[in-house]
Amino acid sequence: MLPISVLCNIVESGFAPLSCECTESLGLLRIEVYDPVTRRVELLVSGVSTAELTSVRAVSDLVGELRTKLKAGRRIFAG
Template sequence: MISIVEFRRIMASGFLPLACDCTVNHDGSLRISVFEPESGRVDLLLTGVSTEGLDSVRSVSNLIGELRTEIKAGRRGFAAVG
């Protein structure tokens, strides 16, 4: 995986004007929350996201595209991705 700092930067810019918070779980997987910054409304919450394959800007951009599709479809959360 690319560094968590770089991952967070790419994710944050990919969801503007929404906000994105990414944290590393104790098992090394990721927790990703995409939300409206003023109201705090959560548009998407993912837990247990595998870092496998997230080794380039392109792979993270592809993930953002997939997650944007899920948000548009009205899905708000997943237990695990990847």
């Protein structure tokens, strides 16, 4: 298993130019993606289990899934 600090670092670096905060409590992640200027939350996901995030590839796949959800959410509100 990856250390939580490494896991969160990978997640947080995956949303530039937006900012991201990743925190862990009791084996669950809370991931908040927001605009660094306005602080408007663009995506908030909580309850993500760290049990399956055992490799850099698994964390990268999670970031990809979350980016897809983020883009889909933006399209919903854009139109």
